[in-house]
Amino acid sequence: MNLININKLFFKYQKTDVLENVNLTIKNDDFLAIIGPNGGGKSTLLKLILGLLPIQNGTIEKNIKTSEVGYVPQNTNLNIDFPITALEVVLMGHISSKKRFFGYSKDEIACALTSLEQVGMKEFSNKKIGDLSGGQRQRVFIARALCSNPKIMLLDEPTASIDVKGQQEIYELLKELNKSICIVVVSHDLSILLNYAKNVAHVNRSLVFHSLEQVQKNVTLTDDHLCEVELLSALGKTQICCNHVH
Numbered sequence: 001m002n003l004i005n006i007n008k009l010f011f012k013y014q015k016t017d018v019l020e021n022v023n024l025t026i027k028n029d030d031f032l033a034i035i036g037p038n039g040g041g042k043s044t045l046l047k048l049i050l051g052l053l054p055i056q057n058g059t060i061e062k063n064i065k066t067s068e069v070g071y072v073p074q075n076t077n078l079n080i081d082f083p084i085t086a087l088e089v090v091l092m093g094h095i096s097s098k099k100r101f102f103g104y105s106k107d108e109i110a111c112a113l114t115s116l117e118q119v120g121m122k123e124f125s126n127k128k129i130g131d132l133s134g135g136q137r138q139r140v141f142i143a144r145a146l147c148s149n150p151k152i153m154l155l156d157e158p159t160a161s162i163d164v165k166g167q168q169e170i171y172e173l174l175k176e177l178n179k180s181i182c183i184v185v186v187s188h189d190l191s192i193l194l195n196y197a198k199n200v201a202h203v204n205r206s207l208v209f210h211s212l213e214q215v216q217k218n219v220t221l222t223d224d225h226l227c228e229v230e231l232l233s234a235l236g237k238t239q240i241c242c243n244h245v246h
């Protein structure tokens, strides 16, 4: 089942063209890596999918409700010195149209605890967010996105400034979640990401789609010294698989 169909999408900030004729289909069981050089338009594409930026030209058709899209933003702008617990951070993920004065319902708290359990952080629920490691904190943000029971989860640089072991743990978690949720990750951690992704979208103003199978035929992913610049350049130029490109 196609969750998202992007067709002939163009986007510019003021006079700067950022995305040009982007076409992409995201299926319900995909684990899609969005890669590309700095400033290539990856975050902009995520924001357009999320509806955080207006569509200027082209279409994004979503076969899911907005509430079924989970989002883990880049550098979550939560002040980690703020005295808030992991559970309270997750509770913030509950979407409710009603403003309440008496906190959260029992169901919402139970759901938040289940989300924390899913990411292996239940035992830390009462810990202050600032007292957690970078990797643990990112798990809490993933738990927050899980609260809305998403069918697709979009993560923008989820492993930035996390050590390699922590990065692997996050990707293992995403692999587990991918059994029931479509995962879309924007990342520069190519060596690790490409061990987990099923498909790759290279974004540098235009988008080139590759299946991982095709990428693996063309690059040696086991090489410890995988050259990201060369890989990005190769993926940006070669349209290895054109099934998903209209």
Ligand SMILES: Nc1ncnc2c1ncn2[C@@H]1O[C@H](COP(=O)(O)OP(=O)(O)OP(=O)(O)O)[C@@H](O)[C@H]1O
Binding pocket: 013, 014, 016, 018, 036, 037, 038, 039, 040, 041, 042, 043, 044, 045
């Ligand atoms: N709010 C904005 N106003 C004007 N220009 C912007 C805005 N946000 C991003 N840009 C520009 O749009 C281009 C694409 O930015 P975007 O953040 O989407 O790239 P990216 O691929 O996610 O980059 P990075 O890998 O560095 O995070 C860049 O040239 C950036 O400077």
